[in-house]
Amino acid sequence: MEPSTRSKAIMEFLKPRVGARVKSWLEICTKCGQCADTCHFYLAADRDPKMIPAAKVKYLSEIIRRKGEVDDEFIQKAYDCIYHECNMCRRCTQFCPFGINIADMIALTRALLFSQGVCPEALRSAIKNYHETGNQMGVSEEDWLDTLTWCEEEMESEIVGLKIPVDKVGAEIMYTINAREAKFYPQDIQEVAKIMHVAGASWTVPSKRGWDDTNLSMFVGDLKTSRTLVENTFARATELGAKKVAITE
Amino acid sequence: MDVLALAEGPLLWISLGVFAVGLVTRAALFLVESREKDKIFWQHFKWKWVLATMAKWLVPANRTVAKDPVFCALAYAFHFCLIVAPIWCLPHIIYWETSRLAWSFTALPDGLADWMTLAVLAIAVYLLIRRLSSPDLRYLSTASDYVLLVITALPFLTAYLSVHQSLGTGNLLGDNMQLIHILTGELMLVVVPFTKLSHAVLFFFSRAATAVEFGRREYSI
Numbered sequence: 001m002e003p004s005t006r007s008k009a010i011m012e013f014l015k016p017r018v019g020a021r022v023k024s025w026l027e028i029c030t031k032c033g034q035c036a037d038t039c040h041f042y043l044a045a046d047r048d049p050k051m052i053p054a055a056k057v058k059y060l061s062e063i064i065r066r067k068g069e070v071d072d073e074f075i076q077k078a079y080d081c082i083y084h085e086c087n088m089c090r091r092c093t094q095f096c097p098f099g100i101n102i103a104d105m106i107a108l109t110r111a112l113l114f115s116q117g118v119c120p121e122a123l124r125s126a127i128k129n130y131h132e133t134g135n136q137m138g139v140s141e142e143d144w145l146d147t148l149t150w151c152e153e154e155m156e157s158e159i160v161g162l163k164i165p166v167d168k169v170g171a172e173i174m175y176t177i178n179a180r181e182a183k184f185y186p187q188d189i190q191e192v193a194k195i196m197h198v199a200g201a202s203w204t205v206p207s208k209r210g211w212d213d214t215n216l217s218m219f220v221g222d223l224k225t226s227r228t229l230v231e232n233t234f235a236r237a238t239e240l241g242a243k244k245v246a247i248t249e
Numbered sequence: 250m251d252v253l254a255l256a257e258g259p260l261l262w263i264s265l266g267v268f269a270v271g272l273v274t275r276a277a278l279f280l281v282e283s284r285e286k287d288k289i290f291w292q293h294f295k296w297k298w299v300l301a302t303m304a305k306w307l308v309p310a311n312r313t314v315a316k317d318p319v320f321c322a323l324a325y326a327f328h329f330c331l332i333v334a335p336i337w338c339l340p341h342i343i344y345w346e347t348s349r350l351a352w353s354f355t356a357l358p359d360g361l362a363d364w365m366t367l368a369v370l371a372i373a374v375y376l377l378i379r380r381l382s383s384p385d386l387r388y389l390s391t392a393s394d395y396v397l398l399v400i401t402a403l404p405f406l407t408a409y410l411s412v413h414q415s416l417g418t419g420n421l422l423g424d425n426m427q428l429i430h431i432l433t434g435e436l437m438l439v440v441v442p443f444t445k446l447s448h449a450v451l452f453f454f455s456r457a458a459t460a461v462e463f464g465r466r467e468y469s470i
Binding site: 016017018019020021023024025027028029030031032033034036037038047049050052054055090093094095096097098099100101104 | 278279280281282283285286287290302306311312313316317320324380383384385386387388389390391394444445447448451452454455456458459460462463468469
């Protein structure tokens with residue numbers, strides 16, 4: 001992309017998102033270093049100063065300082081840091097005398113890069129799947145129902161009368177899974193069904209969008225998709241009149 | 250008007266004004282901008298979290314103290330002396346008494362004010378050595394981190410030298426130490442609102458913001 005076009009897009013993205021908190025945090029950090037040994041990346045990298053949480057926000061502050069005028073090499077460096085050297089656990093913030101929320105600023109940098117089309121490929125394809133099918137693995141509704149059916153049939157030989165109730169209105173618990181289970185680990189669905197059956201729980205599984213409880217779009221800062229996914233689950237629970245939504249382990 | 254009169258008069262009022270108005274403006278700007286852009290903060294705002302975080306961090310009652318007691322003890326002592334000594338030392342009170350405002354209040358004993366000044370200086374030296382000797386802090390630090398430490402320490406160094414006339418008389422530095430003290434003090438006041446020293450007020454806002462965020466998630470604040 002043309003650098004000038006990009007800088008304009010970057011600043012337009014940042015303008016409504018860099019508020020009083022972020023500006024203050026970037027300014028008041030006294031570089032006291034108390035966050036360093038709270039970070040598992042820092043400790044695991046033999047105390048590499050590059051891994052100090054306070055050092056990792058330099059990409060965001062540089063982008064703001066340069067008014068978005070950054071080249072591909074800089075974007076790549078920022079990408080490596082915010083995806084591979086911080087998992088936004090917020091432990092550093094718990095020890096920062098000012099309570100500077102570094103994870104928030106890393107999340108903002110991830111969202112900024114995503115807005116410029118930069119994010120890990122696996123997450124990009126998961127987000128595409130969310131949009132097309134409502135779940136991260138791209139499982140169609142037909143396949144999902146088929147999986148539930150054969151899971152149920154297979155277990156009937158083990159436990160008499162075991163059912164996986166689909167779209168049962170009025171059930172107390174609406175159970176949701178990680179879409180990987182439907183694709184690769186259906187035995188996990190079976191195990192839960194056994195527990196629910198033995199416990200005598202009133203439960204159900206939704207057939208429509210909302211049955212995948214993962215929210216991988218959150219990791220790239222794609223809050224619009226994140227919101228849609230949560231709304232899907234709540235919409236199914238409301239339709240079915242479920243009192244609780246249970247999510248897989 | 251000689252330089253001392255200038256430093257004691259207009260320059261002092263200007264620097265106090267920049268300091269006070271600057272910090273109030275920083276606070277006001279934070280509130281205005283956060284209302285617009287940090288809605289999540291105001292939507293979840295609760296005084297109980299804000300007060301709890303202040304109670305933990307304004308005094309040494311937090312987990313960072315447990316992690317690094319030496320640094321924290323010195324950092325708290327540094328801030329305590331840095332704020333208390335200049336406000337309650339006798340020469341400054343005399344200045345208020347003889348000013349148009351004619352304010353008067355009880356002063357710290359001279360000896361105590363002296364010790365507090367020396368404590369600020371000793372801890373400033375510790376902070377400088379710490380910053381220079383740790384590979385982590387050298388990596389993090391920029392020029393301003395060093396310059397601001399010096400700017401912060403200079404009024405205390407010159408206060409001590411001025412009160413005790415340590416450099417004697419009959420030389421340029423010794424004869425003008427009071428003037429240098431006033432000027433360095435004014436320099437420090439002026440830079441506070443525009444640098445990381447603005448944490449003098451932004452500390453409260455930053456802590457409050459995180460307390461609200463962590464409070465609603467039931468994390469430790």
